[in-house]
Amino acid sequence: MPNTSETTTQQKKRSSGVVIALLALLVLLTLLSGILLSFKLIDYITVDEREVALQSNLDAEFDLFSVEYKNASGEITVTGTDGENVIAPGTSVEYTIRLRNTDKTAIDYDMIPDIHFTSEHNIPILVRMLAPDGSYLVGDAKNWVEVKDLNSLNEHATLKKGESAEYTFQWKWAFESGDDAYDTELGNASVATDIGLSVAFTVQAEANTDVETNGGFMASGLGGIVLLGLLVLLLIIVLVLLIVYLVKKRKSEGV
Amino acid sequence: MKKNKMMRIASVLLVAVLLSTCAISGTFAKYTTTVTGEDSARIAKWEIKVDTFATATSDEQTFEFDVFNTIYDTTGSTAETDVATNLIAPGTWGYFDLVITNLSEVTAEYTLTLNETITNGPTGIASPILYSVNTVDATTDAAVLPAATAMTKAASNAITITTGSTGTLAMTNGTAIVRIYWQWEFDAATNNDTALGLDGDTQITVSANVVVNQVD
Numbered sequence: 356m357p358n359t360s361e362t363t364t365q366q367k368k369r370s371s372g373v374v375i376a377l378l379a380l381l382v383l384l385t386l387l388s389g390i391l392l393s394f395k396l397i398d399y400i401t402v403d404e405r406e407v408a409l410q411s412n413l414d415a416e417f418d419l420f421s422v423e424y425k426n427a428s429g430e431i432t433v434t435g436t437d438g439e440n441v442i443a444p445g446t447s448v449e450y451t452i453r454l455r456n457t458d459k460t461a462i463d464y465d466m467i468p469d470i471h472f473t474s475e476h477n478i479p480i481l482v483r484m485l486a487p488d489g490s491y492l493v494g495d496a497k498n499w500v501e502v503k504d505l506n507s508l509n510e511h512a513t514l515k516k517g518e519s520a521e522y523t524f525q526w527k528w529a530f531e532s533g534d535d536a537y538d539t540e541l542g543n544a545s546v547a548t549d550i551g552l553s554v555a556f557t558v559q560a561e562a563n564t565d566v567e568t569n570g571g572f573m574a575s576g577l578g579g580i581v582l583l584g585l586l587v588l589l590l591i592i593v594l595v596l597l598i599v600y601l602v603k604k605r606k607s608e609g610v
Numbered sequence: 611m612k613k614n615k616m617m618r619i620a621s622v623l624l625v626a627v628l629l630s631t632c633a634i635s636g637t638f639a640k641y642t643t644t645v646t647g648e649d650s651a652r653i654a655k656w657e658i659k660v661d662t663f664a665t666a667t668s669d670e671q672t673f674e675f676d677v678f679n680t681i682y683d684t685t686g687s688t689a690e691t692d693v694a695t696n697l698i699a700p701g702t703w704g705y706f707d708l709v710i711t712n713l714s715e716v717t718a719e720y721t722l723t724l725n726e727t728i729t730n731g732p733t734g735i736a737s738p739i740l741y742s743v744n745t746v747d748a749t750t751d752a753a754v755l756p757a758a759t760a761m762t763k764a765a766s767n768a769i770t771i772t773t774g775s776t777g778t779l780a781m782t783n784g785t786a787i788v789r790i791y792w793q794w795e796f797d798a799a800t801n802n803d804t805a806l807g808l809d810g811d812t813q814i815t816v817s818a819n820v821v822v823n824q825v826d
Contacts, residue, residue, distance in 0.1 A: 417647035432717040432825050433654055434781055440651035443716050445826045452647070469648075478653065530826045542656025542714070542824075551652030561642045 371605065419450050419524065419554050442480060442551075444538045447527035452556060454522075456514035461563035466510040466522065469555040470502055476541060476550050477503075479532050484508060485523040492522075502526065502552065513563055516570070524556075657713035658822045675818045677706040677790060684796050687753060698814070700738070700803045701796035707749045708788045710820060712779035717825040721776045722788055724769040724818055731812035735802040737764050739814060740793045743774035745786055758795050769816075778825065790818065 420440035424433040435441035456462050472478065481499035484492040493508050494500045514520055532538060544550055660673045683690045684701045693699045712718045728737050740761035762771050777786045795801070806812050 417649045419649035420651035426826055430717070432781070434715055435652075435654065436715055436782060440649065441654040441715055442651045443654035444824060473650075473652070530824075539656060541653050542716075545653040546655045546657045549652050551650060553648055553650035555646055555648035557644060557646040559642070559644045 371601075417450075417556075419448060419526070421446075421448065442478070442528055443542070444528050444532060445530035447525070449523060449525045452522040452524060453519060454514060454558060455519040456516060456560075458562065459516060461513055461515045461518075461565065461568045462560045463511070463513050463563045464558050464560040466508070466512075467557045467559065468505045468508050469557065470506055471553045471555075473549050473551045473553075476544070478528075478541070478550070478552055479534070479537070480526050480528045480552075483525045485525075486510070487512075487520040487522060499525075499527065502554070505554070513568060514560075515568065526554075654715035655713070656716065656824070658718065659709075659711040659713060660820055661709050673820075675706065675708075675816070677792060677816050677818075678704060679706065680704050682753075682755075684755065684793065687755070698739075698794055699807070700794050700798075700801070703755050703791065703793040705753050705789050705791045707746070708790060708818065708820070709749065710779065710786045710788065710822065712781060712784040712822070714824075715781055717781045718779040718784070718822050719776065719825050720779060720786060720788075720820055720822045722771075722790075722818060722820050723775065724764075724771065724790065724816060726764040726769055727815045727817075729813045729815065730809075732802075732805050732809045735805055737814055738794050738798060738801055738803060738806065739764070739816075740795065741769050741771060741816075742791045743771045744789045744791070745774055745777060746789050747787070749787055751789075753789070753791075755793060756791055758793065758798075761791065761793060779822070792816070 420442060422435045422438055422440055423431050424443070424446045426432045426445070433441060433443045433446055452466075454464070480502050481494075482502050482505050483494035483499050484505065486492050492510055493505055510522075512520065541550060660671070678696070678698065681690045681693065681696075681698060681702050681704050682688060683692065684703050690702050693702055708722070710720050722743060724741060724743075726737055726739065726741075740758055740763055742756045742761040744756070762769060774788065777788075778784070779786055794803075
């Protein structure tokens with residue numbers, strides 16, 4: 356039968372072992388957090404697949420074209436059968452593309468148009484595009500350009516946190532385009548063949564981490580990151596101090 | 611007791627490390643996104659049919675116009691039996707229904723103009739034929755010869771008829787039935803009927819020009 360002092364010593368050894376194991380675990384976790392942080396820093400330098408909180412009306416419905424069009428008297432003069440969008444001489448639309456940055460940081464974005472024709476026919480619609488400040492990105496106050504020229508647009512801009520931007524896209528098919536015979540030819544050919552076009556606008560956005568763009572050091576969120584970094588550093592220091600303390604204590608107890 | 615404190619401190623540290631790891635991992639991400647808005651449309655159909663003839667496939671299309679197909683007696687609405695077949699003479703009349711259908715996806719309007727040409731006739735004698743244009747609801751509607759005073763003679767070939775010669779065609783299936791009447795009065799106030807009859811070779815040709823335009 357072991358005496359009482361031996362039993363106490365053994366219990367102390369077991370307890371110390373548990374504490375050391377826990378401390379070792381903490382060290383491992385600290386290392387792990389450091390590794391994770393490193394990975395995220397690498398992601399930060401490159402690009403990951405997560406989404407910027409960019410709100411717009413681009414996602415689902417994009418009403419550039421219509422099933423029906425009214426004339427100046429309010430009478431419906433163009434209607435697509437079967438609910439299909441159509442275009443015809445004398446029709447036009449002005450559509451506002453709204454972007455809103457709801458993320459915590461600024462975003463840089465590119466707006467890239469993409470025009471596709473469903474046939475080889477040239478469709479004589481003319482377009483213009485206005486930037487949020489009212490300046491013309493495509494065409495100008497007096498001149499419209501062919502729809503295919505819209506492909507040359509590559510708008511690059513920045514939206515600060517919470518900011519919105521509105522682009523105005525305009526198209527028209529002049530009623531008197533100057534070539535009634537061609538307009539008629541298109542209309543006649545459309546009876547048997549699908550002659551049309553699609554217009555797409557793609558907005559590619561990326562977080563802008565520039566401190567100034569994000570309203571300064573604290574407003575940009577970098578202050579918080581630095582504070583968190585300091586917290587992690589503090590935890591590591593505390594861990595080291597704890598280990599040193601325990602080692603010294605064990606030595607002083609002669610264990 | 612001291613070791614229990616150590617355990618607590620260690621636990622707090624553990625939680626703190628985990629929380630800070632999560633926080634940092636969520637803060638440093640560089641996000642990207644791509645959103646695309648797209649819309650498409652096709653060209654509205656332009657499909658006009660004149661009478662029973664095939665749909666126009668170009669901006670100019672010729673159709674058959676048989677205005678003298680049926681010849682009636684001006685005394686009523688019965689076929690003329692006192693004049694040889696396919697010939698006209700004083701006291702004859704007739705009509706032709708021109709059915710204009712808009713199968714397009716746009717509203718359209720039509721304008722009908724008639725043109726008359728006399729060939730092989732005696733010099734200086736004008737055509738005795740009167741014309742009028744009316745719209746009717748159906749080709750089966752009874753034909754009623756308009757009063758001569760409501761009809762028009764050709765002047766220098768062109769037949770100017772303002773009433774009933776224009777109209778709107780609703781989109782997708784708008785139809786207008788334009789009835790073109792003609793008449794050779796039996797007892798016209800001034801006429802050259804006898805001269806024309808003696809000539810016996812006078813040819814009267816009537817053409818109809820239907821222009822259908824899209825309504826803005």
